[in-house]
Amino acid sequence: MTETPLTILERVFGYHSFRGHQQAIIETLWHGNDALVLMPTGGGKSLCYQIPALLHSGTGVVISPLIALMQDQVDALHELGVRAGFLNSSLGREDIIATEQALLHGQLDLLYIAPERLTQQRTLSLLKQIPLALFAIDEAHCVSQWGHDFRSEYLQLGLLHEQFPDVPRIALTATADMRTREEIARRLQLTDAAHFVSSFDRPNIQYRITQKSNARQQLLRFLRAEHPGDAGIVYCLSRNKVDTTAEWLQQQGFNALPYHAGLPAAQRRDHQQRFLREDGVIMVATIAFGMGIDKPDVRFVAHLDLPKSIEGYYQETGRAGRDGEPATAWLVYGVEDVIKLRQMLEGSAGSEDHKRSERQKLDAMLGLCEIVSCRRHALLTYFGEASDAQCGNCDACLHPARTWDASDAVRKALSCVYRTGQRFGVNHLIDVLRGSDNEKVRQFGHQHLSTYGIGSDLPTAGWRSVFRQLVARGLLRVDVDGYGALHLTEACRPILRGEEAVHLREDVKEAAERSRSKRHQPALPEEDRPLWEALRKLRKTLADEHGVPPYVIFNDRTLTEMVERRPLKENELLSVTGVGETKLERFGDAFLEVIREFEYG
Numbered sequence: 078m079t080e081t082p083l084t085i086l087e088r089v090f091g092y093h094s095f096r097g098h099q100q101a102i103i104e105t106l107w108h109g110n111d112a113l114v115l116m117p118t119g120g121g122k123s124l125c126y127q128i129p130a131l132l133h134s135g136t137g138v139v140i141s142p143l144i145a146l147m148q149d150q151v152d153a154l155h156e157l158g159v160r161a162g163f164l165n166s167s168l169g170r171e172d173i174i175a176t177e178q179a180l181l182h183g184q185l186d187l188l189y190i191a192p193e194r195l196t197q198q199r200t201l202s203l204l205k206q207i208p209l210a211l212f213a214i215d216e217a218h219c220v221s222q223w224g225h226d227f228r229s230e231y232l233q234l235g236l237l238h239e240q241f242p243d244v245p246r247i248a249l250t251a252t253a254d255m256r257t258r259e260e261i262a263r264r265l266q267l268t269d270a271a272h273f274v275s276s277f278d279r280p281n282i283q284y285r286i287t288q289k290s291n292a293r294q295q296l297l298r299f300l301r302a303e304h305p306g307d308a309g310i311v312y313c314l315s316r317n318k319v320d321t322t323a324e325w326l327q328q329q330g331f332n333a334l335p336y337h338a339g340l341p342a343a344q345r346r347d348h349q350q351r352f353l354r355e356d357g358v359i360m361v362a363t364i365a366f367g368m369g370i371d372k373p374d375v376r377f378v379a380h381l382d383l384p385k386s387i388e389g390y391y392q393e394t395g396r397a398g399r400d401g402e403p404a405t406a407w408l409v410y411g412v413e414d415v416i417k418l419r420q421m422l423e424g425s426a427g428s429e430d431h432k433r434s435e436r437q438k439l440d441a442m443l444g445l446c447e448i449v450s451c452r453r454h455a456l457l458t459y460f461g462e463a464s465d466a467q468c469g470n471c472d473a474c475l476h477p478a479r480t481w482d483a484s485d486a487v488r489k490a491l492s493c494v495y496r497t498g499q500r501f502g503v504n505h506l507i508d509v510l511r512g513s514d515n516e517k518v519r520q521f522g523h524q525h526l527s528t529y530g531i532g533s534d535l536p537t538a539g540w541r542s543v544f545r546q547l548v549a550r551g552l553l554r555v556d557v558d559g560y561g562a563l564h565l566t567e568a569c570r571p572i573l574r575g576e577e578a579v580h581l582r583e584d585v586k587e588a589a590e591r592s593r594s595k596r597h598q599p600a601l602p603e604e605d606r607p608l609w610e611a612l613r614k615l616r617k618t619l620a621d622e623h624g625v626p627p628y629v630i631f632n633d634r635t636l637t638e639m640v641e642r643r644p645l646k647e648n649e650l651l652s653v654t655g656v657g658e659t660k661l662e663r664f665g666d667a668f669l670e671v672i673r674e675f676e677y678g
């Protein structure tokens with residue numbers, strides 16, 4: 078039989094159709110041309126170079142900076158029956174020689190290699206002796222000096238074009254912006270490459286942004302109601318908060334582990350390994366965790382602190398749902414978070430230029446939090462992509478928030494800031510507005526101010542919402558050093574003079590939100606649970622035997638289909654997504670046996 082991209086997709090990977098641009102990209106390389114691919118996380122980039130490498134008799138060389146992932150990637154290919162190997166600094170001399178020999182004898186379909194090793198003379202002369210299918214440059218944005226993942230070794234990859242002019246090249250990245258794309262094309266000398274730009278939308282991720290009232294309880298309710306037993310990531314800003322949150326989640330009965338740069342390397346490795354290998358682990362982490370985490374079945378990403386930019390938010394939430402199954406991006410924030418981030422930014426050491434750009438990024442992030450229209454639409458618009466005004470899968474679309482004419486309340490709040498001398502933080506200002514009788518109020522004689530008690534009609538939470546939105550919109554500025562004292566800005570003038578109305582977001586009441594936000598995942602019917610659990614258990618046993626993460630055996634989609642379709646024969650199992658030839662041979666009997674047991678009792 079002559080192989081085509083589709084027959085390989087079916088036979089090796091067990092998938093039945095291509096996604097998005099995959100087929101066009103594969104054909105471009107197959108015909109010997111170059112490609113530049115922008116696809117979001119989870120879009121299915123790997124198949125774009127794996128399939129052309131399998132179609133070609135020579136070896137496909139994959140360049141990646143993520144050395145820690147190579148072993149897993151190669152293991153996963155072995156489970157599919159693909160001949161793959163890797164070369165990087167983690168290998169001992171003997172392993173390197175063995176891999177080089179396999180390469181020379183035409184025994185590798187795919188070779189993963191770190192950029193610094195590729196550009197060594199020894200490697201280049203080795204590669205010149207064998208037929209090559211292609212070069213795939215993964216994480217190609219690492220060539221950009223402006224990005225945060227810059228790797229100087231990537232700059233040398235232009236030599237591939239000079240030294241291997243006839244070997245097709247494909248560069249891939251999940252970084253969306255235009256400037257990076259142009260830089261990749263230029264620096265990697267991909268002048269004639271066909272560009273494939275996918276939508277950066279992640280439709281299976283539900284975006285939810287909520288006001289903080291009691292963050293821990295909110296998180297707990299979210300996890301219990303929507304993600305019991307699921308794997309996920311909880312991001313916190315500080316190491317200390319990571320530690321305490323992880324401990325608290327453990328006490329609540331969750332399998333939670335901390336991860337941050339302050340932990341010993343061995344412990345970090347151990348926790349990462351458990352996150353990958355065990356089912357349902359919650360990783361509580363700083364943003365140090367994530368780069369190069371290839372786990373496809375992360376079902377939620379929860380932020381207990383605000384990300385500093387939309388880029389960061391998109392990247393962090395993007396770690397959820399790589400497998401395309403429903404996932405949730407959940408964030409809570411309050412006025413303190415806004416104040417803290419503003420303070421950190423203004424107090425940082427950077428140049429004025431740098432601060433200005435950081436400020437713009439934070440403003441955009443706060444804007445995303447405060448809008449009442451579709452979050453996804455705002456997110457995609459930020460990345461320059463057109464989209465529907467309503468996505469139907471974010472909190473704004475599911476439970477629209479209202480706005481209210483807050484002009485009066487805002488004037489009261491601003492006057493109170495002014496009357497108290499622009500020296501106080503949110504809590505005291507609210508005490509004065511609400512006419513609280515406490516020591517601090519009396520100490521400063523604030524009970525005599527004209528603004529004392531003029532805001533007793535609004536509850537404390539209402540005032541916190543007002544102040545949060547005023548800081549977010551730049552109507553109030555935060556003191557850099559000190560205790561978060563608020564100052565008026567120029568932008569307040571027309572409002573104070575009564576020339577401009579202010580409409581603010583009416584925060585959705587937590588209880589209301591809770592009752593309306595139902596689990597969006599089509600949970601398995603109760604009667605299917607036992608089979609699902611039995612299959613999951615078998616998957617874990619096989620994974621441990623093979624020393625790979627469970628999803629490498631079969632992913633959740635595949636298991637769900639097995640439960641739904643209950644295949645009893647080999648050919649029925651083969652038609653389940655994710656079951657290819659090799660996996661059928663290796664695992665088919667074991668899974669069929671479990672299913673038969675449930676069917677026939």
Ligand code: ADP
Nearest residue numbers: 092094095096118119120121122123124373400
């Ligand atoms: P990326 O590298 O773009 O983040 P991956 O290559 O890891 O994405 O693919 C994400 C997931 O989607 C993987 O589990 C992969 O097996 C699966 N996948 C990719 N292409 C297809 C397809 N055509 N049909 C079904 N599943 C696919």
Ligand code: ZN
Nearest residue numbers: 451468471474
């Ligand atoms: Zn929406």
